[in-house]
Ligand SMILES: Nc1nc2c(ncn2[C@@H]2O[C@H](COP(=O)(O)OP(=O)(O)O)[C@@H](O)[C@H]2O)c(=O)[nH]1
């Protein structure tokens with residue numbers, strides 16, 4: 001297996017170079033505007049996979065060699081994007097410190113030093129001041145109802161108790177369900193929905209490898225992503241690499257029929273188009289289908305790096321698909337995890353999985369309460385697995 005990126009002025013030219021070098025059987029994995037750091041190689045990047053054995057020295061000037069994993073993006077891009085991600089996290093860490101020291105205490109009137117610090121920690125993690133205040137006050141009341149809600153005269157030794165009460169208050173506001181499928185006894189149907197670029201297709205492949213292939217479960221990948229040219233090709237290529245069944249479906253009627261015909265499969269994953277605000281009406285049939293099929297487990301896939309206000313708006317936009325779980329990606333691109341907790345609290349939808357990187361299948365973990373608490377209270381440290 002060989003995976004290679006080709007860069008050129010247009011997508012067509014890049015595809016032509018790839019086909020010329022890899023032959024007609026090579027599969028298009030992805031096409032996109034080249035990342036800034038590779039723009040000097042060409043305006044567009046297309047990634048091709050071929051089953052031909054690797055050749056030693058046939059690289060063209062505009063092609064980057066594949067990394068050690070068949071699924072990894074080209075290493076130079078990968079390294080650069082990791083460096084940019086690390087830099088972003090460092091800046092975010094600095095922002096947290098500044099917020100804690102300069103901004104938050106002014107919003108926290110009264111109370112002990114510890115409760116002010118707890119409020120500052122939460123707001124620095126981008127928990128909204130309203131929710132942060134509610135949580136800290138509840139934690140204080142839980143600790144010392146006789147001393148009043150603001151813990152006015154807490155001795156220093158109460159700091160650990162407050163920390164414990166705070167963790168309990170946070171944990172009470174969200175649930176986790178790192179599961180696939182609604183009904184374990186029948187075929188498990190899992191759909192991923194969300195805005196464009198949130199990581200649906202990548203995460204679907206990670207899930208398919210970790211929970212399908214690794215457990216030797218018969219799986220099928222379906223794509224309803226026919227909105228953009230070649231969008232389904234990315235998943236088709238992965239299905240070919242993994243050696244699992246794959247179909248692209250144009251209509252919900254065809255989707256329903258395919259599901260029916262494949263009841264014998266243990267896991268069926270459904271990839272959907274990334275819809276933005278102006279496009280959601282076009283997906284009305286899919287929205288109607290997903291929201292009326294009680295047997296489909298629909299995860300709303302959202303990037304943790306999205307601004308809190310946008311997360312709220314996108315969450316509302318996708319309510320028409322009735323997602324029953326929240327799946328957060330791109331945890332590696334931020335250091336503020338409060339919005340994850342806040343959206344889970346407000347929507348009362350369980351968190352299913354967290355993705356913290358582009359590597360398939362490594363960068364995926366089951367959502368858990370201790371993990372989210374660690375992320376919110378400590379900024380997560382290094383979120384990406386080694
Ligand atoms: N840094 C980072 N990038 C991710 C993560 N998940 C997906 N991506 C990248 O985000 C981009 C869009 O992913 P894709 O799966 O095509 O998104 P989709 O449009 O929702 O299907 C790709 O470059 C992925 O490699 C993640 O957890 N962290």
Ligand SMILES: [Mg+2]
Nearest residue numbers: 200201225274
């Ligand atoms: Mg996709």
